[in-house]
Amino acid sequence: LVTRRGSAAPAHDRLLGGLLADGVDEISCHSRYQSASYRRRAGRQPSRYLVSKLRRHEALQRRCGPGTAAYSHAQEQLRSGKRSHAGAGSPACKYLVSISYRGLGNRILAAASAFLYAVLTDRVLLVDPSNEMDELFCEPFPGTTWVLPPDFPLTSYTNFSIATAESHANMVRNKVISTADVVQELPAFAYIHLDHDATGQDKQFYCDEDQRVLRDIQWLVMRTDSYIVPGLFLVMAFQEELAMLFPEPDTVFHHLGRYLFHPNNHVWGLVARYHDAYLAAAHQKVGIQVRVFGREPNSPELLEQITTCAQKEGLLPELHTAGPPAAITPPPAPPRRSKAVLVTSLKGWYYDQLKSMYWEHATVTGEAVGVHQPSHEEYQHFGAKSHDTKAWAEIYLLSLTDVLVTSSSSTFGYVAQGLGGLTPWVMFKPDNGSVVPNPPCGRDVSMEPCFHAPAFYDCRIKEGADPSKILPQVKHCKDVGWGLKLV
Numbered sequence: 070l071v072t073r074r075g076s077a078a079p080a081h082d083r084l085l086g087g088l089l090a091d092g093v094d095e096i097s098c099h100s101r102y103q104s105a106s107y108r109r110r111a112g113r114q115p116s117r118y119l120v121s122k123l124r125r126h127e128a129l130q131r132r133c134g135p136g137t138a139a140y141s142h143a144q145e146q147l148r149s150g151k152r153s154h155a156g157a158g159s160p161a162c163k164y165l166v167s168i169s170y171r172g173l174g175n176r177i178l179a180a181a182s183a184f185l186y187a188v189l190t191d192r193v194l195l196v197d198p199s200n201e202m203d204e205l206f207c208e209p210f211p212g213t214t215w216v217l218p219p220d221f222p223l224t225s226y227t228n229f230s231i232a233t234a235e236s237h238a239n240m241v242r243n244k245v246i247s248t249a250d251v252v253q254e255l256p257a258f259a260y261i262h263l264d265h266d267a268t269g270q271d272k273q274f275y276c277d278e279d280q281r282v283l284r285d286i287q288w289l290v291m292r293t294d295s296y297i298v299p300g301l302f303l304v305m306a307f308q309e310e311l312a313m314l315f316p317e318p319d320t321v322f323h324h325l326g327r328y329l330f331h332p333n334n335h336v337w338g339l340v341a342r343y344h345d346a347y348l349a350a351a352h353q354k355v356g357i358q359v360r361v362f363g364r365e366p367n368s369p370e371l372l373e374q375i376t377t378c379a380q381k382e383g384l385l386p387e388l389h390t391a392g393p394p395a396a397i398t399p400p401p402a403p404p405r406r407s408k409a410v411l412v413t414s415l416k417g418w419y420y421d422q423l424k425s426m427y428w429e430h431a432t433v434t435g436e437a438v439g440v441h442q443p444s445h446e447e448y449q450h451f452g453a454k455s456h457d458t459k460a461w462a463e464i465y466l467l468s469l470t471d472v473l474v475t476s477s478s479s480t481f482g483y484v485a486q487g488l489g490g491l492t493p494w495v496m497f498k499p500d501n502g503s504v505v506p507n508p509p510c511g512r513d514v515s516m517e518p519c520f521h522a523p524a525f526y527d528c529r530i531k532e533g534a535d536p537s538k539i540l541p542q543v544k545h546c547k548d549v550g551w552g553l554k555l556v
């Protein structure tokens with residue numbers, strides 16, 4: 070096979086080691102099977118157990134999903150608010166409605182987390198279509214839809230919050246349900262509140278006792294903006310299954326993300342055209358994610374942090390800033406090695422500066438460096454489709470690079486690194502905004518996203534504890550000290 074650069078290379082595995090089911094109509098979703106050919110590295114291999122579990126889960130989604138008799142029946146149960154007896158066994162079809170909100174990175178991480186929870190508990194995953202979750206991606210499950218239908222009986226579910234009486238925490242507090250192993254009636258649904266303001270009681274979701282009672286409730290509605298997966302690893306009832314699904318725990322989002330999130334044809338057009346025009350020909354593609362906020366002034370310190378990081382780590386060549394370059398290094402014979410730098414940022418200033426630097430000065434290695442930035446939206450828009458479309462295309466383009474520098478604590482960067490299978494260099498947040506951190510960046514401990522809102526609690530002894538001391542595969546993040554990530 071001939072690669073996009075014309076050199077011999079192993080065949081691209083369009084099904085990603087069996088992660089993707091074969092036979093889905095390619096016209097409806099070009100990215101699904103084409104994206105592998107845009108990546109130079111094959112990515113990590115899923116376990117055979119994960120592959121077979123995904124096929125079984127797809128069958129569940131088809132058997133119980135919207136449009137089936139089972140779905141109509143379950144919807145009717147919910148509409149009537151009928152309580153059921155625990156111990157009568159789990160309903161044949163159970164559901165998890167995932168409410169994703171905030172920025173696109175947050176939404177993607179929330180949906181991936183909800184999917185893993187759905188897989189672990191044999192629930193059909195349905196995503197809330199508000200916030201463009203129905204528009205940016207192809208359907209992930211062949212032959213059915215993951216979009217929650219508009220006639221969902223809980224009409225105000227998008228307003229569910231910490232105060233909702235049916236939240237699992239409030240129902241436990243008000244003794245509507247009990248986490249003790251007792252015979253009890255169960256409500257038709259429970260709301261799981263895992264937002265940043267979640268209380269200790271909400272976070273008992275990560276305890277086995279709470280999972281036992283939630284197991285038999287037919288409908289769960291979950292709101293989170295986080296990557297809660299490290300929390301799921303702390304539930305003992307899930308640990309054996311997780312170990313079989315993910316013998317390499319640092320690949321959870323890498324697999325789930327590549328399985329679930331396929332850019333729709335419009336977004337894929339943006340990705341593919343940009344990649345082919347500006348990135349494909351380079352010997353190396355370098356991604357630099359510069360997460361800035363609308364009102365922040367352009368920061369020469371941050372620019373210095375970016376260049377020092379990239380040059381110190383050998384990702385970008387240093388520049389001849391004094392004397393005629395030819396006197397120091399003879400120009401290499403063509404073809405020169407080339408680097409394409411993809412900058413993503415809400416602002417254009419950092420890209421402008423980098424581009425000028427590499428135009429105005431020769432590199433000490435003689436490499437040609439091209440700098441590119443697809444858009445600069447200036448500030449974060451909410452609920453604007455074309456804005457989200459660009460954000461998704463840029464996250465995806467970053468994931469196609471060979472090496473990646475990210476900004477700390479950004480879910481935008483987390484998604485890119487996970488999809489790409491890239492362990493990034495993370496730029497540390499300066500303690501004092503005006504001083505460039507030393508070192509400016511460091512290699513992350515894994516490609517997994519960081520869970521920003523974990524529970525510091527050991528369910529077994531019912532006391533505060535540091536979860537990184539409980540499980541060897543759960544560690545603190547480099548970029549968010551209190552956060553947790555899988556390694």
Ligand code: GDP
Nearest residue numbers: 172173174175413414415449459460479480481
């Ligand atoms: P986080 O806030 O960094 O964790 O990332 P999110 O993706 O959750 O939210 C940030 C949002 O701001 C994105 O979804 C975009 O809407 C916008 N945004 C931030 N940085 C960029 C960028 O580099 N390019 C584009 N197109 N949008 C961005």
